[in-house]
Amino acid sequence: MSLLRVENLKTYYYTPLGVVRAVDGVSFEMEKGEILGVVGEIGAGKTTLGRSILRIVPEPGKIVDGRILFEGKDLLKLSESEMSRLRGRYISIIPETPILSLNPPFTIESQIKEVLKKHLGYSDEEARRETLHLLEQVVIPDREAILKSYPHELSGGMCQRVLIAIAFACRPSLVIADEPTTSVDVITQAQIVSLIRSMQREYGSSLIFITHDVGFASKLCRRMFIMYAGRILEMAPVEKLLTSPKHPYTKALIKVAYSMRSTKPTKGYLYTIKGSPPSPTQPPKGCIFEPRCEEKMEECSKIDSIPLFEVEKEHFVSCLLYR
Amino acid sequence: MGFLAYLARRAGSALLSFFIITIIAFILCRVVPGDPALLMVGSAVNPEEWFKEYQKMRALLGLDRPIYEQYLIWLRDIFTGNFGVSYRFNVPVGPLILERLPATLELVIPTVVLALLIGVLLSTPKFFRRMAWADKLASGFSFLGMSISYFIWGIFFIIIFGVSLNVLPISGRLDMGIELPRITGFIIIDSLLSGRFEAIGSFLKHLIMPVAALTLYEITLIHRINRSSMLSVMKEDYILMDKAKGLSQFHIVFVRGLRNALIPTLTLLGVQFTVLLSGSVIIEKMFAWPGIGKLLVSAVTYRDLPLIQGIIATYCIIVIITNFIIDSLYGKINPRIKYV
Ligand SMILES: Nc1ncnc2c1ncn2[C@@H]1O[C@H](COP(=O)(O)OP(=O)(O)OP(=O)(O)O)[C@@H](O)[C@H]1O
Ligand SMILES: [Mg+2]
Numbered sequence: 001m002s003l004l005r006v007e008n009l010k011t012y013y014y015t016p017l018g019v020v021r022a023v024d025g026v027s028f029e030m031e032k033g034e035i036l037g038v039v040g041e042i043g044a045g046k047t048t049l050g051r052s053i054l055r056i057v058p059e060p061g062k063i064v065d066g067r068i069l070f071e072g073k074d075l076l077k078l079s080e081s082e083m084s085r086l087r088g089r090y091i092s093i094i095p096e097t098p099i100l101s102l103n104p105p106f107t108i109e110s111q112i113k114e115v116l117k118k119h120l121g122y123s124d125e126e127a128r129r130e131t132l133h134l135l136e137q138v139v140i141p142d143r144e145a146i147l148k149s150y151p152h153e154l155s156g157g158m159c160q161r162v163l164i165a166i167a168f169a170c171r172p173s174l175v176i177a178d179e180p181t182t183s184v185d186v187i188t189q190a191q192i193v194s195l196i197r198s199m200q201r202e203y204g205s206s207l208i209f210i211t212h213d214v215g216f217a218s219k220l221c222r223r224m225f226i227m228y229a230g231r232i233l234e235m236a237p238v239e240k241l242l243t244s245p246k247h248p249y250t251k252a253l254i255k256v257a258y259s260m261r262s263t264k265p266t267k268g269y270l271y272t273i274k275g276s277p278p279s280p281t282q283p284p285k286g287c288i289f290e291p292r293c294e295e296k297m298e299e300c301s302k303i304d305s306i307p308l309f310e311v312e313k314e315h316f317v318s319c320l321l322y323r
Numbered sequence: 324m325g326f327l328a329y330l331a332r333r334a335g336s337a338l339l340s341f342f343i344i345t346i347i348a349f350i351l352c353r354v355v356p357g358d359p360a361l362l363m364v365g366s367a368v369n370p371e372e373w374f375k376e377y378q379k380m381r382a383l384l385g386l387d388r389p390i391y392e393q394y395l396i397w398l399r400d401i402f403t404g405n406f407g408v409s410y411r412f413n414v415p416v417g418p419l420i421l422e423r424l425p426a427t428l429e430l431v432i433p434t435v436v437l438a439l440l441i442g443v444l445l446s447t448p449k450f451f452r453r454m455a456w457a458d459k460l461a462s463g464f465s466f467l468g469m470s471i472s473y474f475i476w477g478i479f480f481i482i483i484f485g486v487s488l489n490v491l492p493i494s495g496r497l498d499m500g501i502e503l504p505r506i507t508g509f510i511i512i513d514s515l516l517s518g519r520f521e522a523i524g525s526f527l528k529h530l531i532m533p534v535a536a537l538t539l540y541e542i543t544l545i546h547r548i549n550r551s552s553m554l555s556v557m558k559e560d561y562i563l564m565d566k567a568k569g570l571s572q573f574h575i576v577f578v579r580g581l582r583n584a585l586i587p588t589l590t591l592l593g594v595q596f597t598v599l600l601s602g603s604v605i606i607e608k609m610f611a612w613p614g615i616g617k618l619l620v621s622a623v624t625y626r627d628l629p630l631i632q633g634i635i636a637t638y639c640i641i642v643i644i645t646n647f648i649i650d651s652l653y654g655k656i657n658p659r660i661k662y663v
Contacts, residue, residue, distance in 0.1 A: 056566045058558065080572070088569035095567070100560040105582045105657045115568050150658040151561075166568065 001072055003032045003206050004053070004174060009066035011045075011052045018281030022048035022061070024230035025305060030223075032173070035200065035207040037217035037224025037238070039253075043277060045230040046210045047096060050176040053208075054091055055083050071173070089119040092167040094196070096178040096210075098159035102151035109147035112166055119170045134165040137202070138195060157188045161195070168199045175200065176208045181216060193220060214257045218242055223314070226250050229278050229288045232308065236315040246317040248295045249273075287320065295321060333650075337643045341636075348635040349394050352628050353386075359410055359626035360384055384410065384628075397632060406636065407629030411621065416633035420615065424637065425508030426496065427614030430606065431599045433530065434537040439592055441538070442545025443581065446553055450576045461546060468543035473602065477536040477609045484532060491532050494611035498525045533610045537603060541595055548591050552584040559583070585656055593649035597642045 011023040022045040030036045040046050051057045053068055055075060068075040070091065075083065095101040102111055112134065113127040122130065135143045138161040151159060160180060167175050177196055181189040193216060200207045211217050217224050218238045225235035226249065234247040245251045252273045259271040275292035278284055284291050286301035293300065300320055308316035309323060360380040364373065381387045385396060400407045405415030412419060445461040448454035485493035496510060497503065503522050506513045514522035556562065557580050565579045566572075600615075607616030615634060622630035653660045 051563075054567055056563055058563060084566075084569045084571055086569070087567055093564075093567045095560060095564055097560045101564040103561040103565060103579055103583070104659055106579075114570070118569060152659045163564075 002029045002069075003034075003071060005029045005067075005069040006053070007067040007069070009049070009052060009068065010064045011048050011057055012062055012064050013048075014060045014062065015281070020280040021230050021283065022280070023052060024283075026066075026227075026230070026232055027308070028225060028232065028235060030206060030208070033204065033206055034223070035197075035209055035221045037221035038208060038210045038227060039212065039214055039217050039224055040227035041212060041277060043229075043280065044212075044227040046212075046227055047178055048230075049227070050093060050178050050208065050210055053174075053176060054087055054093055056087070056093075085119070088115050088166075088172070089170045090172050091174045091176070092170070092172045094160075094163050094167045094175065094177040094180050096180075096182060098163055098183055099151070099154075099156050101163060102154075102159055104151055106150075107147065108149055108151070108154070108162055111151075112147075112162065112169065115166055115169045130169070131165075134169055135162075137168075137199065138162070138165045139191075140165075157184050157192070160184060160188075160192055164192075164196060164199060168203050168205065171203045172205050174206045174208065176210065178210045179212065181211065181213070189216075196220075214242075214254060226253065229280070229283060231288055232316075232318060233289065234315075234317045234319075235308065236312075240312070240315050246311055246315070246322060247289075247319045248293045248321075249289045252294075287318075297321075333647060337647070341639055341643065344639045345397075345632070345636055346394065348632060349397065350390065352631055353390060353393075357626045358386075359628055360386055362626055363410065397629075400629075401636070406633040409622075409630045410627045411625045411630070412627075416629050419618070419630070420633055420637050422508065423613060423615045423618050426612060427600065427603060427607065427616065429496075429509060429511075429530070430533055430537065430603050430612060430614060431596065433534050434541060434599055435592060435596050437534070437538045438541035438545050438595070439588075442542045443549050443585075443588065445542065445546045446550035447576055447581075449550060450553065450557055450580070451572060462550075465543040465546045468539055469547075471540065473536050473540055474605045474609060476539050477533070477606055480532045480536055481609070492529050493532070496526055496529050496612065497522060498528075501525055529610075533603075533606050533612060536606055536609075537599060541599070544591060544595065545588060549584060549588045552587045553580055556580050556584045582656060586653060586660075589649055589652055589656070593645050596645050597638065600638060600641060 006029070007027050009023055009026045010021070013020040013022055024045075026045075026049060028036070038046050038049065048057060048061065051061075052063050053070075053075070055063070057063060063076060066076070070086075075086070078086070102108070109128070109131060112131045113122075113124070116122040116127040116130055117124070131147065132143055135146065140146055140158065140161050146154070146158070146162075154162065160183075164180075167177075175196075180192050180196060184192060196207070196209075197220060199205075209217060209220055218241075221238055223235070223237050224241060225232045226241075226247065227233070228249055234241065234245065234250045241250065242254060245254050252271075255271045256273065273292060278288060278291065284301065286299075286303055287293070287296075287306055290296050290300045297320060303320065306318045306320060308318050310316050311322050360377055364376045364380050378387075385393055388396075397407060404417050406417040406420070408414065409416050409419060445465070448457035448461060480491075481493050484491040492498065501519075501522050503510065503513055503519055504517050506516050510526045511523055514520060514526070553576075557576075562575060562580060565575050570579065601619075603614065604616035604619060606612065607614045608620060615637070618630065619634050621627070622634065
């Protein structure tokens with residue numbers, strides 16, 4: 001049995017301007033211990049997907065359809081109190097906005113200890129010892145001082161480390177890391193990624209690694225999928241995706257990534273994808289990528305909800321070219 | 324160190340505002356129409372004689388001196404603790420105010436505490452899915468209550484509970500026949516100290532209507548401001564994270580959310596405390612409550628300048644103390660707020 005199996009998940013935001021289909025029919029599966037990469041541009045729906053799995057989608061968002069099978073149980077059928085026993089204990093999240101994600105008037109100590117006390121029933125003394133141990137794990141110097149401090153006294157990188165400690169505190173089966181590298185500088189990025197990697201190994205958790213950076217995802221994950229306007233366009237093991245991308249969007253994305261990273265002088269040439277992502281409230285008919293696609297065919301704008309075709313073992317593409 | 328320097332700065336600015344406010348009050352008292360000396364000299368047959376009397380009265384009251392000299396004399400009187408002598412009662416103003424102050428505080432303090440508790444409580448159902456009806460009810464009440472002021476509630480209560488049903492006393496602080504030695508002036512404290520516990524019950528019965536009249540309006544204010552600050556706090560990323568950690572909604576609302584939302588509410592509370600202090604005048608008058616309000620009304624009617632001036636100075640001191648307490652609470656509630 002797989003650890004997590006998401007089937008046809010749909011999460012919409014009902015805004016005054018219309019319905020935003022942030023996650024629109026996403027299905028995937030992951031094994032115990034696996035690191036799965038989720039790659040997508042701004043607004044692709046990555047954060048919403050992560051929050052949907054924990055069932056913490058904020059207003060006016062709503063999970064409207066689908067199933068989320070975690071260790072065989074459908075999370076969407078659990079009561080709110082059953083769900084809150086699971087959150088932070090078996091599934092946890094490393095949020096994308098570290099400096100905004102610690103509650104300002106509470107000390108770092110209390111914000112780490114509370115998960116240990118609530119989920120593992122630790123006494124105050126045990127929780128304190130474990131908290132110090134966790135801070136050591138996430139390489140925080142001057143631990144006693146950090147424990148007493150308040151969130152605003154910490155740098156972004158430090159907040160990120162504290163949040164990683166909280167996420168792994170109860171040795172969860174699944175950790176969702178939501179763009180953990182976006183809000184820190186390049187040197188810290190590498191440190192944070194390797195930290196998450198080592199925590200994941202040490203604690204034996206599975207990991208969903210959300211990022212907009214194909215490069216980071218490829219260094220960390222065995223498999224990844226590409227998200228675009230709420231849908232999965234392509235899913236494959238990392239090498240396959242990098243060496244033989246199938247979907248026109250993936251091809252373009254990888255070209256962009258290479259041209260950004262290339263150290264050879266490119267004479268001012270940077271590859272870009274023309275056009276912009278579709279309007280969230282009025283997506284195009286047919287294939288969601290069709291308006292920007294360089295290989296589009298006539299049927300592309302006619303056939304709704306193109307499924308994922310398996311082109312090779314473990315390699316899925318949502319594109320009519322591979323029908 | 325930091326805190327001492329902060330205290331010194333606070334004391335400095337407090338002193339400055341005290342002087343500014345009392346000087347303004349001083350000047351206002353002397354430019355508004357109505358000459359206290361005029362009110363105090365009786366009518367005489369002979370205009371010439373009357374005018375002599377009048378001049379003598381002005382000299383007696385010190386009103387013939389230049390205004391800055393009058394102010395300096397008043398300042399000197401403050402330091403002797405008597406705040407001048409009341410024209411009407413012919414006794415020092417300081418003790419006169421102190422005698423009445425406890426009764427007013429007995430109204431205002433329970434009002435502020437109750438309004439805070441109830442107002443905050445009413446602002447929370449919004450954040451529990453099954454309590455939508457309670458939020459609608461609270462908001463409806465709040466909307467209605469906003470347009471009804473203290474004295475309308477007061478009249479309403481007197482008519483219903485005091486007269487029609489005749490279940491609550493409509494005047495004073497204690498039933499007739501209950502004698503209580505005055506120790507602090509606060510009835511609950513005095514009755515505990517003197518062991519006259521029957522006074523407490525009688526006092527609470529008298530307290531219900533005036534406090535209710537004052538509180539209902541305050542509740543709607545607290546409810547509205549706290550609800551709207553909770554609405555924005557509950558959208559913050561840290562609240563989502565608290566949820567992701569598995570904290571219960573109850574804990575998130577009442578501990579994690581409220582602590583962040585309370586700052587604007589406390590600010591309002593501080594302002595309302597001082598507004599109530601003078602706003603309770605009408606209620607005190609209505610319920611024959613022996614507080615400062617009644618004193619102030621008579622002081623104004625008789626142009627009792629030292630008394631008016633003394634009451635204003637008292638309000639001023641209370642405002643300064645309240646602000647200091649509220650400001651220190653800010654730092655306790657939210658560590659991001661530093662002493663500045
Ligand atoms: N609270 C909300 N209310 C309304 N719309 C929302 C809300 N949160 C997200 N959306 C919309 O849902 C879509 C997906 O947003 P989401 O944050 O999941 O994307 P993302 O892939 O995480 O993007 P980013 O790279 O910026 O983190 C976007 O169009 C966004 O505008
Ligand atoms: Mg995001």
